[in-house]
Amino acid sequence: MTVRRGLEMLERVVVDEAVRELRPDFAVLVMTAEGLANGPGDQESEGWLAEAAGKADAGDPHVEAWRDAYRAFGAKPQRTRPSVDALLRRSGALPSINKVVDAYNAVSVEYALPIGGEDLDAYQGAARLVRATGDEPFDVVAGGEPAVEHPNAGEVVWRDDAGVTCRRWNWRQCVRTRLTETTKNGLFLLERLEPYPLDRLAEAGDRLAGRLRVIAPDVRIASRLIGGR
Numbered sequence: 541m542t543v544r545r546g547l548e549m550l551e552r553v554v555v556d557e558a559v560r561e562l563r564p565d566f567a568v569l570v571m572t573a574e575g576l577a578n579g580p581g582d583q584e585s586e587g588w589l590a591e592a593a594g595k596a597d598a599g600d601p602h603v604e605a606w607r608d609a610y611r612a613f614g615a616k617p618q619r620t621r622p623s624v625d626a627l628l629r630r631s632g633a634l635p636s637i638n639k640v641v642d643a644y645n646a647v648s649v650e651y652a653l654p655i656g657g658e659d660l661d662a663y664q665g666a667a668r669l670v671r672a673t674g675d676e677p678f679d680v681v682a683g684g685e686p687a688v689e690h691p692n693a694g695e696v697v698w699r700d701d702a703g704v705t706c707r708r709w710n711w712r713q714c715v716r717t718r719l720t721e722t723t724k725n726g727l728f729l730l731e732r733l734e735p736y737p738l739d740r741l742a743e744a745g746d747r748l749a750g751r752l753r754v755i756a757p758d759v760r761i762a763s764r765l766i767g768g769r
Contacts, residue, residue: 544760544762545572545574545575545660545661545662545764546572546573546574546725546727546760547572547762549570549572549660549666549667549727550570550572550764551764552665552666552667552710553568553570553666553667553668553766554666554667554669554671555568555668555766555767556661556668556669556670556671558670558671559669559671559696561671561769562609562612562671562689562696563609563612563733564732565733565769566609566731566732566733566767566768567731567732567733567738567741567765567766568669568701568729568730568731568732568747568765568766569729569730569732569741569744569763569764569765569766570667570727570728570729570730570763570764570765570766571632571727571728571729571730571748571749571761571762571763572726572727572728572761572762572763573725573726573728573744573752573756573759573760573761574660574724574725574726574759574760574761575724575757575758575759576640576723576724576726576736576752576755576759577757577759578638578639578640578710578719578720578721578723578724578726578753578754578755578756579598579638579639579721580636580638580639580721581636581637581638581639581641581642582639584639584754585636585638585639585642585643585646585755586636586642587612588642588643588646588706588751589634589636589642589645589646589649591646591650592645592646592647592648592649592650593631593632593634593649595649595650596628596631596632596649596650596652597628597652597708597731598625598628598629598631600628600652601724601735601736602624602652602653602732602733602735602736603622603624603628603652605733605735605736606622606625606647606654606709606710606733607622607625607664609696609709609733610622610708610709613671613694613695613696613708613709614692614694614695615639615695615708615711617754619681620708620711621711622654622709622710622711623648623654623655623656623710623711624648624652624653624654624710627645627649627761628649628652630650634649636664636668638719638720638721638724639755640657640719640726640752640755641657641719642729643748643751643752643754643755644657644748644751646751647744647747647748647751650744650747651740651743651744651747652736653730653731653732653736653741653744654710654729654730654731655728655729655730655731655744655748656698656706656710656713656728656729656731657707657719657726657727658713658717658718658719658726658727658728658729659717659718659719659720659723659725659727660726660727661723661724661725661728662716663700663705663717664701664702664719664726665699665700665701665702666700666701667698667699667700667705667727667729668698668699668700669696669698669709669743670696670697670699671694671695671696671697671698671702672691672692672693672694672695672696672697672699673693674690674691674692674693674694674695675690675705676690676691676699676703676705677689677690677702677703678690678691678697678703678707678714679703679714679715679716680714680715680763681715684717685746686715690708691704691707691708695707695708696708696709697709698729700717702716702743703716705717709731710729710731714730720724724751728748730744730745730748732768738765738768741765741768742765745763749761749763
């Protein structure tokens with residue numbers, strides 16, 4: 541029997557002990573979606589963004605929890621904002637990217653929850669949340685050309701065998717694994733800190749899964765919760 545790549549990834553995702561020591565309250569709902577039929581943003585996906593903007597709460601305690609987490613590993617959240625902070629500040633004017641990105645951005649805004657969306661097929665090995673050594677490559681585009689940066693030593697990053705996939709926990713994703721209109725299989729990371737309720741995290745996961753099924757009715761979705769107390 542062939543093991544689906546998504547299920548294999550779910551089994552292998554790791555949150556390193558050094559990250560757990562930094563924030564024992566961290567939990568991540570990892571979701572895979574295989575068989576996506578992505579495409580340009582449309583009236584429906586733009587409607588999701590508009591609906592979420594009407595529910596946005598920049599004062600949600602979860603935003604400050606993430607600012608504290610950034611300070612704990614030496615980042616300045618006023619300069620490099622946690623993704624949920626940045627999204628909520630722009631919630632009334634979020635551009636449509638593509639249907640799947642619109643779906644998870646809308647859920648992120650509505651639930652005040654950092655969500656990363658990645659192309660599962662671009663991963664090399666398992667997704668791992670670690671504290672960086674500072675030598676890992678991070679693929680970006682600078683001045684219109686491909687370039688490589690490196691995280692700061694001690695920075696919390698998501699990575700795979702090829703390098704960093706997201707810097708400063710959930711601040712900035714790399715080019716290599718970004719979710720595009722041609723993505724067929726996705727990996728989503730829904731990240732929570734206390735005092736955010738675990739049942740609200742599960743509800744956000746259900747909302748995202750529902751939106752993905754609207755986009756691709758035959759999509760195969762699986763999930764795993766890592767951490768939480």
